[in-house]
Amino acid sequence: MQRIEEKLIILADAAKYDVSCSSSGSKRKNNGGIGDASSSGICHTYTEDGRCVSLLKILLTNYCIYDCAFCVSRKSNDVKRAAFTVDEVVDLTMNFYRRNYIEGLFLSSGIFKNADFTMERLLRIVKKLRLEENYNGYIHLKTIPGASDDLIREAGLYVDRMSINLELPTEKGLQLVAPEKDHDSVRKPLQFVNETIKEYKNERKIIKHTPSFVPAGQSTQMVIGATPENDFQIMSVADEFYKTYNLKRVYYSGYIPINNEHKALPQIGTRPPLIRENRLYQTDWLLRFYDFKLDEILDPNFNQLDLDIDPKLSWALRNPQLFPIDINTADYQMIIRIPGVGRGSALKIIKARKFGKLREYQVKKMGIAFNRARFFMRCEDTPYQMGYMAMPHVKAKILSEGNSKYKQLQAPNQLSLF
Amino acid sequence: MIYIFDGTYAGFLTAVFESFEFKQFNITPVTAVLHSNSLFEEETQIITDEDKFLRVKSGLEKRIGKNRATDFYRAFLSEDPKIWKISFRLIVEIFRGNTSILENFGDQDVLLFHQTLRKISRERHRMKAFVRFNKTSDGMFFALIEPDFNVLPLILPFFKNRYTDQSWLIYDVKRKYGCHYDTINIHEVVLDDFDQNKMQTSSIGIALDERDELFENLWKHYFKSTNIEARKNLKLHLQHVPKRYWKYLPEKK
Numbered sequence: 173m174q175r176i177e178e179k180l181i182i183l184a185d186a187a188k189y190d191v192s193c194s195s196s197g198s199k200r201k202n203n204g205g206i207g208d209a210s211s212s213g214i215c216h217t218y219t220e221d222g223r224c225v226s227l228l229k230i231l232l233t234n235y236c237i238y239d240c241a242f243c244v245s246r247k248s249n250d251v252k253r254a255a256f257t258v259d260e261v262v263d264l265t266m267n268f269y270r271r272n273y274i275e276g277l278f279l280s281s282g283i284f285k286n287a288d289f290t291m292e293r294l295l296r297i298v299k300k301l302r303l304e305e306n307y308n309g310y311i312h313l314k315t316i317p318g319a320s321d322d323l324i325r326e327a328g329l330y331v332d333r334m335s336i337n338l339e340l341p342t343e344k345g346l347q348l349v350a351p352e353k354d355h356d357s358v359r360k361p362l363q364f365v366n367e368t369i370k371e372y373k374n375e376r377k378i379i380k381h382t383p384s385f386v387p388a389g390q391s392t393q394m395v396i397g398a399t400p401e402n403d404f405q406i407m408s409v410a411d412e413f414y415k416t417y418n419l420k421r422v423y424y425s426g427y428i429p430i431n432n433e434h435k436a437l438p439q440i441g442t443r444p445p446l447i448r449e450n451r452l453y454q455t456d457w458l459l460r461f462y463d464f465k466l467d468e469i470l471d472p473n474f475n476q477l478d479l480d481i482d483p484k485l486s487w488a489l490r491n492p493q494l495f496p497i498d499i500n501t502a503d504y505q506m507i508i509r510i511p512g513v514g515r516g517s518a519l520k521i522i523k524a525r526k527f528g529k530l531r532e533y534q535v536k537k538m539g540i541a542f543n544r545a546r547f548f549m550r551c552e553d554t555p556y557q558m559g560y561m562a563m564p565h566v567k568a569k570i571l572s573e574g575n576s577k578y579k580q581l582q583a584p585n586q587l588s589l590f
Numbered sequence: 591m592i593y594i595f596d597g598t599y600a601g602f603l604t605a606v607f608e609s610f611e612f613k614q615f616n617i618t619p620v621t622a623v624l625h626s627n628s629l630f631e632e633e634t635q636i637i638t639d640e641d642k643f644l645r646v647k648s649g650l651e652k653r654i655g656k657n658r659a660t661d662f663y664r665a666f667l668s669e670d671p672k673i674w675k676i677s678f679r680l681i682v683e684i685f686r687g688n689t690s691i692l693e694n695f696g697d698q699d700v701l702l703f704h705q706t707l708r709k710i711s712r713e714r715h716r717m718k719a720f721v722r723f724n725k726t727s728d729g730m731f732f733a734l735i736e737p738d739f740n741v742l743p744l745i746l747p748f749f750k751n752r753y754t755d756q757s758w759l760i761y762d763v764k765r766k767y768g769c770h771y772d773t774i775n776i777h778e779v780v781l782d783d784f785d786q787n788k789m790q791t792s793s794i795g796i797a798l799d800e801r802d803e804l805f806e807n808l809w810k811h812y813f814k815s816t817n818i819e820a821r822k823n824l825k826l827h828l829q830h831v832p833k834r835y836w837k838y839l840p841e842k843k
Binding site for chain 2 (some may be wrong): 306
């Protein structure tokens with residue numbers, strides 16, 4: 173018998189490559205028992221890699237019948253195996269939750285015996301939490317590919333979010349490292365859950381007491397940098413999945429080499445592509461919150477995001493004819509397109525300018541990155557300039573004056589070429 | 591003109607009432623503790639009055655809405671005399687009819703007021719996240735905090751809604767008061783130094799639940815195991831979990 177400490181160490185370690193930590197989007201209320209969902213989500217602590225710890229993220233077991241090359245728990249990998257019992261997971265979750273360590277449970281699993289057997293076991297944990305412990309905190313459950321619709325439908329009634337990972341951005345990439353899997357086995361359950369969510373929402377319009385079904389929606393994850401897809405391919409897939417399955421989030425996870433057995437994958441010692449990952453998230457944000465269309469940021473000819481500058485700045489530099497934008501007259505949609513100006517600052521500008529034309533000293537203090545923004549906007553007292561700006565010059569100036577958090581990271585990589 | 595009030599929000603709004611009563615509008619509100627006698631300015635002692643407080647409070651709510659009015663309470667909890675003075679000026683402006691003044695982000699006082707609200711809100715959010723309960727042998731959950739601002743009143747509804755079926759106590763060590771929830775009501779508690787020390791050295795002071803240490807250790811194991819060494823980023827880590835909070839976080843102790 174393994175001790176609970178050992179199991180927790182093994183099964184937390186095996187679950188950590190799933191980067192989703194979000195506990196937002198659900199409004200589950202406490203019905204006199206314990207727990208509720210905070211709709212904005214709460215990060216209870218951060219690990220030394222700077223990632224948020226919101227949920228107790230564990231696998232039920234890391235025994236697995238599959239042998240996917242990118243996965244640390246694959247059958248042929250020589251790692252310690254462990255499995256929790258249903259009661260152990262419930263006990264851990266409740267005791268962590270009651271001490272305010274966590275927002276809830278993120279439960280995934282290796283696939284043992286078969287998909288339904290695994291899904292059924294996960295469902296048992298979830299039901300025990302909700303029905304016996306009277307627990308109303310957040311639950312994120314992995315959909316097991318290949319599990320029956322009945323099991324998925326039942327699970328959806330008890331959890332807040334479900335997710336299922338695409339793993340590799342394209343079918344071709346997946347074939348390379350996980351020949352037993354395909355994207356269809358991901359699309360099918362995503363589609364099923366999405367349709368069931370809609371079904372319950374429609375029913376709720378008619379019958380008020382319809383139970384909630386996956387109220388925080390679905391998410392997925394892609395591994396970045398394991399296979400040779402470019403950023404345009406990656407973001408096209410994300411864009412399509414957002415639209416087709418109404419996903420709440422797509423996560424991009426920089427590949428961390430776990431062994432040297434598979435020659436097609438980056439080998440141990442290769443740095444995870446953290447900057448690239450960050451640029452993809454920035455692009456994702458521009459698409460979802462800044463009303464950008466994918467083809468404005470990436471296209472088949474411009475298919476790789478700049479690493480040295482963020483995608484909004486990159487877009488602005490390629491479109492000098494649109495700038496400078498006069499913040500005293502432009503509408504909100506244009507103001508949020510100014511590099512260095514976020515949605516919060518844009519709202520402040522819109523409200524403040526009703527009281528009089530805004531000058532630079534006022535705008536500077538509203539939380540914008542003035543160093544970047546000043547080349548692209550006009551305030552009341554900005555000196556007038558003739559013609560377009562020379563964008564290569566602007567870029568050089570921003571880079572030389574800026575204090576990018578990546579400056580240090582980039583330098584050694586560049587030097588290593590020589 | 592200096593108004594000396596008792597440090598409560600009721601006292602603060604009573605001061606607003608008096609300023610209209612006396613038609614004195616250039617006011618610096620301070621507490622007796624913070625105030626050292628001024629040679630050049632006149633001083634008035636404000637006596638907190640529940641009726642006057644409620645009249646100003648509801649007047650403010652009527653003019654700018656309940657949520658916006660509560661912003662002044664939140665900003666008040668910053669315990670910063672500079673913010674008190676700014677808030678005072680803004681409240682006076684609102685009563686004079688300038689009810690949209692809080693949207694004038696071009697005004698440096700208004701901007702500072704909003705920035706303070708942001709700080710308060712961030713600290714409130716942090717306390718929701720960073721409170722760590724220990725369970726005592728008689729089933730009560732207790733936690734110690736030392737927030738930058740006096741945000742305990744702002745997090746009580748959150749903990750009450752979430753931990754409805756368990757009794758808990760959250761104690762602000764810096765401000766020497768706490769709140770205890772007995773599964774029905776919340777009461778304010780003030781501990782003497784002896785009891786406060788007992789809580790801080792819990793191993794000898796308060797008898798803990800027999801499994802409390804087990805779960806605290808499991809949490810530390812979990813915290814370590816869920817970290818990805820190859821992505822180490824201490825700068826980001828410290829940005830999210832500043833050192834001043836570590837004292838009460840078992841995973842960082």
